[in-house]
Amino acid sequence: MTEKDTELRVSKIRDGTVIDHVPAGEALHVLAILGIDGSGGESVSLGMNVPSGRMGQKDIVKVEGREMSQAELDVLSLIAPDATVNIVREYEVAEKTEIEPPAEVVGLLHCPNRHCITNAGEPVETRFDVISEGVRCAYCETIVREDITDHLAV
């Protein structure tokens, strides 16, 4: 089965974003990063556990009428380092982006340490440094390794 065939399992969109090569099982987290829970009325298509030559199985997320911000791409890179992000305009891929992990992630994650100053009602944005084994709070230094999306501040 070619990549083209698997693409077709998920309906085509006219304008929006296709996030491909998401690790199998992470599609819902990708929606969480985008802050999409259905209440905004976006048209969303998901392919989950789709066969992939490169990954064995993968997820695909297509969101109509929505392009991703750099901050969203930064968090996405943490859970889906091999994802490809395609901006679609008029049914054609207009831009292809390889995502790269950022040096730090600002304002997007909560610190899980309840004794951290960022959880004390201070006027400060969270800041996490991206390290080899996850992310690390720039204030209390707590390392978050698994389930990064559980700490999304969305």
Next chain:
Amino acid sequence: MRHDHLLTAKQLSRADIEEVLSRAREFADDPAAHADRHPGALLALCFFEPSTRTKMSFETAAKRLGGDVIDMGSVESSSVKKGESLADTVRVIEGYADGIVLRHPSQGAAQMASEFVDVPLVNAGDGAGHHPSQTLLDLYTIDEHAGLDDLTIGIMGDLKYGRTVHSLAHALTNFDARQHFISPESLRLPRSVRYDLHESGANVREHEDLEAVLSELDVLYVTRIQRERFPDEEEYETVAGQYRIDAETLDAARDDLAVMHPLPRVDEIDPGVDDLPNATYFDQAHNGVPVRMALLDLLLE
């Protein structure tokens, strides 16, 4: 020392440490002789958690340098009680003082506060995070008794929440030190500290029993295991008892072993150790003044 603030021991290079220690040695010789260093300098003591000892040693250091302190008093009596943020508090106090010493129960408090002020800020303890000025006086004491290079040190007790331990471990990575960490399984070093030690290539071992390493040590750094870390009293007693030092324990140690403790101790070091030549913890406490004088002197320069 090329720093605006002292937030963690991690920011200290070997050269920084040596600079503080050598200046501290000058001050230790005659602490009363340096009142012309910073006449009129005002240091704000912002202690959101009680700590008489650390506060008094900063106060003494400031006054020995010819300066003075302002003290925000206890948290109960201050505007913090009315819900003012730490960020606002330090921004206001910055306008009064030439430097701020901050003790706060939240981890990362000093880092955050430093982002709001231009005057030098010293972290005097942020929750279970860091306590770098304590580390400088620990290093001063270690240097006096055993030297900082080719050092074998055992660090024992509550390694999980012990901020003095975290800061000391980071600082020792600048030297050729073998660090042995001795604790119950439940109070091992936190992941973030182990991560840093690993990244810096530190020579580190972890143990549950002191016996395994005691005879090799130049220094044994003891910290308190706190009752409130344990679900029940009985479990606490069992664990704490294993990490208690008395004269008999030291029979298995080298004669020149230096026993250190950041104080206050409760019962982890038996008073019977106090009169032995190994007892170094009161010297250690006294070293707080010249070391903090040196630190303030460098930050206020």
